[in-house]
Amino acid sequence: xxxxxxxxxxxxxxxxxxxxxxxxxxxxxxxxxxxxxxxxxxxxxxxxxxxxxxxxxxxxxxxxxxxxxxxxxxxxxxxxxxxxxxxxxxxxxxxxxxxxxxxxxxxxxxxxxxxxxxxxxxxxxxxxxxxxxxxxxxxxxxxxxxxxxxxxxxxxxxxxxxxxxxxxxxxxxxxxxxxxxxxxxxxxxxxxxxxxxxxxxxxxxxxxxxxxxxxxxxxxxxxxxxxxxxxxxxxxxxxxxxxxxxxxxxxxxxxxxxxxxxxxxxxxxxxxxxxxxxxxxxxxxxxxxxxxxxxxxxxxxxxxxxxxxxxxxxxxxxxxxxxxxxxxxxxxxxxxxxxxxxxxxxxxxxxxxxxxxxxxxxxxxxxxxxxxxxx
Amino acid sequence: xxxxxxxxxxxxxxxxxxxxxxxxxxxxxxxxxxxxxxxxxxxxxxxxxxxxxxxxxxxxxxxxxxxxxxxxxxxxxxxxxxxxxxxxxxxxxxxxxxxxxxxxxxxxxxxxxxxxxxxxxxxxxxxxxxxxxxxxxxxxxxxxxxxxxxxxxxxxxxxxxxxxxxxxxxxxxxxxxxxxxxxxxxxxxxxxxxxxxxxxxxxxxxxxxxxxxxxxxxxxxxxxxxxxxxxxxxxxxxxxxxxxxxxxxxxxxxxxxxxxxxxxxxxxxxxxxxxxxxxxxxxxxxxxxxxxxxxxxxxxxxxxxxxxxxxxxxxxxxxxxxxxxxxxxxxxxxxxxxxxxxxxxxxxxxx
Numbered sequence: 001x002x003x004x005x006x007x008x009x010x011x012x013x014x015x016x017x018x019x020x021x022x023x024x025x026x027x028x029x030x031x032x033x034x035x036x037x038x039x040x041x042x043x044x045x046x047x048x049x050x051x052x053x054x055x056x057x058x059x060x061x062x063x064x065x066x067x068x069x070x071x072x073x074x075x076x077x078x079x080x081x082x083x084x085x086x087x088x089x090x091x092x093x094x095x096x097x098x099x100x101x102x103x104x105x106x107x108x109x110x111x112x113x114x115x116x117x118x119x120x121x122x123x124x125x126x127x128x129x130x131x132x133x134x135x136x137x138x139x140x141x142x143x144x145x146x147x148x149x150x151x152x153x154x155x156x157x158x159x160x161x162x163x164x165x166x167x168x169x170x171x172x173x174x175x176x177x178x179x180x181x182x183x184x185x186x187x188x189x190x191x192x193x194x195x196x197x198x199x200x201x202x203x204x205x206x207x208x209x210x211x212x213x214x215x216x217x218x219x220x221x222x223x224x225x226x227x228x229x230x231x232x233x234x235x236x237x238x239x240x241x242x243x244x245x246x247x248x249x250x251x252x253x254x255x256x257x258x259x260x261x262x263x264x265x266x267x268x269x270x271x272x273x274x275x276x277x278x279x280x281x282x283x284x285x286x287x288x289x290x291x292x293x294x295x296x297x298x299x300x301x302x303x304x305x306x307x308x309x310x311x312x313x314x315x316x317x318x319x320x321x322x323x324x325x326x327x328x329x330x331x332x333x334x335x336x337x338x339x340x341x342x343x344x345x346x347x348x349x350x351x352x353x354x355x356x357x358x359x360x361x362x363x364x365x366x367x368x369x370x371x372x373x374x375x
Numbered sequence: 376x377x378x379x380x381x382x383x384x385x386x387x388x389x390x391x392x393x394x395x396x397x398x399x400x401x402x403x404x405x406x407x408x409x410x411x412x413x414x415x416x417x418x419x420x421x422x423x424x425x426x427x428x429x430x431x432x433x434x435x436x437x438x439x440x441x442x443x444x445x446x447x448x449x450x451x452x453x454x455x456x457x458x459x460x461x462x463x464x465x466x467x468x469x470x471x472x473x474x475x476x477x478x479x480x481x482x483x484x485x486x487x488x489x490x491x492x493x494x495x496x497x498x499x500x501x502x503x504x505x506x507x508x509x510x511x512x513x514x515x516x517x518x519x520x521x522x523x524x525x526x527x528x529x530x531x532x533x534x535x536x537x538x539x540x541x542x543x544x545x546x547x548x549x550x551x552x553x554x555x556x557x558x559x560x561x562x563x564x565x566x567x568x569x570x571x572x573x574x575x576x577x578x579x580x581x582x583x584x585x586x587x588x589x590x591x592x593x594x595x596x597x598x599x600x601x602x603x604x605x606x607x608x609x610x611x612x613x614x615x616x617x618x619x620x621x622x623x624x625x626x627x628x629x630x631x632x633x634x635x636x637x638x639x640x641x642x643x644x645x646x647x648x649x650x651x652x653x654x655x656x657x658x659x660x661x662x663x664x665x666x667x668x669x670x671x672x673x674x675x676x677x678x679x680x681x682x683x684x685x686x687x688x689x690x691x692x693x694x695x696x697x698x699x700x701x702x703x704x705x706x707x708x709x710x711x712x713x714x715x716x717x718x719x720x721x722x723x724x725x726x
Contacts, residue, residue, distance in 0.1 A: 043475075043477060043480050043484070043488075044480040045480070045485045045488065046480065046481060046482040046484075046485040082686075082690065082692045082694055084519075085519045085690050085692075086686070086690060086692075088519040088521050089519060089520070089521055089522060089523065089685070089689065089690060090521075090523045090526070090658060090661075090662055090665075091521045091523040091658075091662075092662055092665075092666075094521075106513075107513065110511045110513075111513075112512060112513060112514060112515040113513045113514075114513060114514055114515070115514075115515050115517060116514050116515070116516055116517065117517045117519055118516060118517075118518070118519070119518065119519060119520055119521040120423070120516065120518045121422060121423050121520065122423065122521065123423060123424075123426070123482045123483060123486060124482060125423075125516070126423075126445055126486055127482065127485065127486050127489070129512075129514050129516070130486065130489055130490070131489070132513055132514055133509070133511070133512060133513055133514060134489070134493055134496075136513040137508045137509050137511065137513075138496070138500060140508055140511075141500060141502045141504060141508055142500070142502060152500060152502075153500070155499070156496045156497075156499040156500035157496055159492065159495045159496045159498075159499040160488075160492050160495070161473050161474050161475060161488060161491050161492050161495060162474040162475070163467075163474070163475040163476075163477055163484070163488060164474065164475070164476045164477070165477055165478070165479070165480070166457060166460055166461075166476065166477070166478045290394065290395060290398075294398055294399075294403075297403075298403075298406055301407070301410055302406070302410055305410035305411070305413055305414040306410070306413050306414065310414050311414045311415065311417075311418065315414075315417040315418055316413065316414065316417060317413075317416060317417055320413045320414075
């Protein structure tokens, strides 16, 4: 098993690539795990992030501020147009409300009384405008003898309606499900990058012209050499994939029963196999280390961007998705994103990934045969 | 002068024939821009859509809801509620008791809830209402388009403007006898190292600027994302970014005796990390840093370029431009002086 041993030795020599990708992966996972909260079974009102500057400080303006504070999350802001515009632009704040000094008089005269910075193209702008208009209309209705009945307004605004959420099997959008989707989608990116980069670099060492010539005159049989090489690739690939699966169990040990965990595991194993075949194809096309590094970066980032690893598939355009269908990553993401009752529901997407694996393998064999003929 | 021009031509040819410069300097940024465009284009064009409410036929509330501009009322049968909610045809269904049925929580559902609640709240207020109170708008709106995702593109441009760092490292190794064969030959001849170094800086700077120009033209004319409204100020920051990149590259090149591969790795790590902080992997990282460590993005050169590019072009503000430009020039001066200290009077006992 000399070849196998050296395959692993060279792979370990390139450990920095592995460590770099695995670190990026786990940092992203940890950053994302803050969102993995409890299952969402009841309705949760969407709170906006708003900044409030109250230059009036009257009873009415204080009540408005309290009402808005109860309904939304408050972010720090300052009365500086450039600063506020940047907050809205960067989506730090959905809106910034400025209450002027002569606020009370303007409300009584039913004039435009508050200045609101917002993005008119977003539903959040309707929400904040509604909240302010509702509060001030209610206040004006109660205005009598120079006073607002703000207690009555607050009491009336406490009145609410019941909201029922339609029950569904797996709860879409729940924190835990989102975590698993993100985690396993992201393994797709790291798997492509790692397999192509590490296995590719190791293989380019083995296929170095001098080493290749020495192997040819040695007593090592070609079949045996290849068997050990493939065993090495499989060992390395399995180690990476199993690490990701075990890490997901460690991260979410109590919650794996709340999702269809087997779906993610089967999907990742099939995808890894497909990418291993892609690596086989690339190794038969080129032995140039720079080209392999470039391909690893471009293919991993590229397919991840267009297949929905980085942003959800719904946001991507139809044309982009049409291109993405020519890569296994698209089907891998589709399985992770799907809500299923049994494994047979993902049969098509798994089949497609296997089909890609076979296609890569066949193409790889064609290139390999061409290479042999040339030699 | 002639020497410098001749060196410029040779080094320029050399750099242009270098496959890794052609890929990482010219092609890779374009590939990244295409990926960003494919992934984020849908998120950059937000259009407000009407909110769809399902309601049982002949309910008095439908008249009130139909008067609201942004609401579409669908009269549906109670048996169709689940199906219409699942398909997304309606965002919520209002039943006879003014209670809501929704499929998920969201902004549209929250807006519907507040609108329907208002009817109950008016009853609770128990005051005479003639309807005119609710036609008044108390809000003066100032529109500012939110588009944090575009920061990624500015950050990408900022990053590639510092890509002169690689050519800077290559130039530095050309004049050092312990790093390259050409370095040995230059040090053994009466040729002046400065000429070689100056030519290297000029070539690296111009080649990277050319790569930047190709990227910007590609983004503007092929992807049709118009990022630049104020070319003059933007050009200042891109040029300063190039200058900074080349000088930092020379500093990395001359400040240590590591191999050229290690130096390239240092350069990759530095540019990638600075770009990561400036929001290239997602504007939320920049926003988070702005909140907790605001100081970091004020001194990070890639952030300085990114922030000024979007402020100048999308927010119409040049307030931080002077501070940013001075900061970048300061970095250039410091690294240039340090590089000079490392390079001067260097001699080799044996090579």
